Amino acid sequence: MVVEIAPFHLLPALVHWLLVLVACAFAGLAVGFVASLAAYGAAGPRMFALTIKRGVRDLLLLSPKRIGAIATLTFKEAQRRKAFMIGFVFLLLFMFGGWFLGGTSSERVAKPFIIFVMTAMSFLLIMMALLVSCWGIPADIKARSLHTVVTKPVRRSEIVLGRMLGYAGVLTVVLVVTSVFGYFWIWQKVPAQSQNQLIARVPHYAAELNFLDRTGAEGKTGINVGDIWDYRSFIEGGTNARAIWTFKDLDVGRMKRDGKLRLEQSFEAFRTYKGDVNQQLRYTLSLYNPNTKVRVPIGTFPVQEHSANAAATTVDIPAELVYRDSFDLDAPEKKVNLFTDLLNGDELTVEIGALETQQYIGVAKPDMFVRMPDRTFLATYAKASFGLWLLLMLIVIIGTTASCFVKGPVATILTGSLIFVGFVFRNRIDKVLGDLSMNKGPIGGGSFESSYRLLTQMNEVSPLPENIGTDIIKTLDQGVFGMLRVVNALIPDMQYFNTSEYPANGFDVPWGAMLLPSLAITLGFFFPLVILGYFSLQLRELEHK
Known part of the structure; x- marks a missing residue:
């Protein structure tokens, strides 16, 4: 396993976050101002200013007591709705999981058990996070139970924060219980002769890899033996x-x-x-x-x-x-x-x-590393569980915010799509945008150019004819790439949340390369989405079922 990933630099990431936040704030204000003019006409600017003023007050003058009360109520509601039953499903998987994992080779015997535990926790808890966060507020609006809360001296911002905190508490309890049970289950299932694989190696990778050829001359690469994978x-x-x-x-x-x-x-x-x-x-x-x-x-x-x-x-x-x-x-x-x-x-x-x-x-450069003193398996397992907890908190934040302006099914699809795209397509999008920054567009061009090539049966490397039609196609593609940059800025980079491979392969989860970026991403989404959730709930028609 190669555990070396792209380094994370906190200061540039913070600057990028501030720029995106300011851009989104201006876009939101512009949309809100236009909407107020359309709804109220000449009185729109005054209503717009009053809404912003009330929003600033409600977001700054928060009551920890009221937030705690809503969080406690959310926790009790989840308990009444049998949300903790997911823990029993997890225990049921453990009871029979050993039947299917006992036939592995003695050399790799520890890895399947660790992967089974981490995968089971991730799958069940992610599903649980999506359901509780995306369906909570819409269910309250439909049952009109939220009307009892909003008639009290409770700000909408406190409702959003209280719901997030309550859902986070439910998921934290389930995660802690299943993680502790899974840890002892791993030690019980892995044979004694293979428990030396339950370690946490700490790699220190090289900064450079250079080569000498067969005559001793220096070079940056070695010999290509014809392998199609040139790693x-x-x-x-x-x-x-x-x-x-x-x-x-x-x-x-x-x-x-x-x-x-x-x-x-x-x-x-x-x-x-x-x-x-x-x-x-x-x-x-x-x-x-x-x-x-x-x-x-x-x-x-x-x-x-x-x-x-x-x-x-x-x-x-x-x-x-x-x-x-x-x-x-x-x-x-x-x-x-x-x-x-x-x-x-x-x-x-x-x-x-x-x-x-x-x-x-x-x-390859990561093929050799200095192995610093090992840490315990408990340390890397706890870090991997913490990484999973941060992922669950991110889902709660996005799901609760989405449920403030759309219904439960749509909020679930929206939240799940963001997480899915962040896991599966984010690296591909980063590569495309990186090539564009170096003036190396994708082979065959953008969506409009590739469509033109398909219709005219032109191959992907032949130059386009020099005319006004080509200029229009390239301009449209630049607009698509610009939209891709905007979308990329709003999609969470989920590669940092994939921590389960580290304990499974006997490596320590690095704080600076994995957990710190995960924490930064979670907090980076928390603050703007609380504001978005507040205004969405403030302007939402609660009478509509």
């Missing part, structure tokens, strides 16, 4: 070809306390002849300090490309090293200290070579 580059065995990783910003203090350097790899082997299929291809491992020119050969190790056992793919290097300048056994021995002689400050350079002639080893 990895290959180095040729028995030559001067090398793959060189440069690690920066290492936590040297933690490594010294651990007393060793741990390197873990996930290389790929490529054979040009069969050889002994029962014997793994081997690679050479060396550490190099570019300042002092000290190069220490560590040894040769099997690739282990099909192994899921982290211990088999990890090399432990002690702090004190005795080595020879070459792999020749007759060379004189020398001694170096890993931290004082081989580390260049907080940087480390690692060289990998393929040993067997006419055989190749495929590498």
Whole structure:
């Protein structure tokens, strides 16, 4: 598993959020002003100003007591509606889940149980979050129970916040119970000989990966062996070809306390002849300090490309090293200290070579990482559960807001569509927009250009004729791309909420790369959607059933 994802930068994200918020605020004010003119004519501007003034007052002068009372009422209503029955469904799945998971190989035995628990929790709780948040307020309006609340001295903003807080409380209780039960269920089901897989590895990835070709010349890529997936580059065995990783910003203090350097790899082997299929291809491992020119050969190790056992793919290097300048056994021995002689400050350079002639080893930058001291499985499991909780809170925020201006079924479809698009299509949209920013449009053009090519049976790379029709098509496509940018700014980036793969593969859930972005996205949607929910509920006709 490759756990390296795109880095998250909080300050640029905050600036982007503020720009989108200001743009949406101006658009909302413009729509509201036009609507007031259409509804009230000459008195529209005055009604518009009064509505904004009342909205500012209601959003700032909140009563925690009234919000708490509405949240408590929401919690009790969910209890009466048997919302907590979802926990019993979860327990029922656990009772019979072990029947279908016992036949896995001994090497991967822990992973299916972890995936089963995280998937079951995610599926059931996401469905529960959609139902309680999208159907609560419309059901109250239909049953006219909300009329009892709005006749009291309760602001509509407090109703929105109270409902969100109540739904969040219900989901939090169910999540905590199912998470605790799932944790102990995993430990009970995983055999004792495989419980060493219940770990949380902490990877530190390289900042750079460079190559030397078979003659020792530097390059940015290795050899392409014809694999259609060009994720990895290959180095040729028995030559001067090398793959060189440069690690920066290492936590040297933690490594010294651990007393060793741990390197873990996930290389790929490529054979040009069969050889002994029962014997793994081997690679050479060396550490190099570019300042002092000290190069220490560590040894040769099997690739282990099909192994899921982290211990088999990890090399432990002690702090004190005795080595020879070459792999020749007759060379004189020398001694170096890993931290004082081989580390260049907080940087480390690692060289990998393929040993067997006419055989190749495929590498990518995330294929080797410094394995910092492991954390407990409980830590990564709790972080993954927290990531799921943030996803549920985001669904509650979006669903409650949507239910303030549309009915339950429409709110469910709207909320579910936003989450689905954020999970499935957000990366694709980001790639298209990234290519456009570098003046590299999609092959075949935008929607209008591709439609023209289909109708005229023109292939996707032939240039369009130079005429006014082509100019119109390209202008329309630019408008579509502009709309795509607007839509992309309003869709949550759900890749940061997918934390279940980390404990399943024995990795720690990173705070800065996953949980912090998830928290920022949730809070980023919370504040504007509370305002939108308030005005939607304020202007909604509650008498309509």
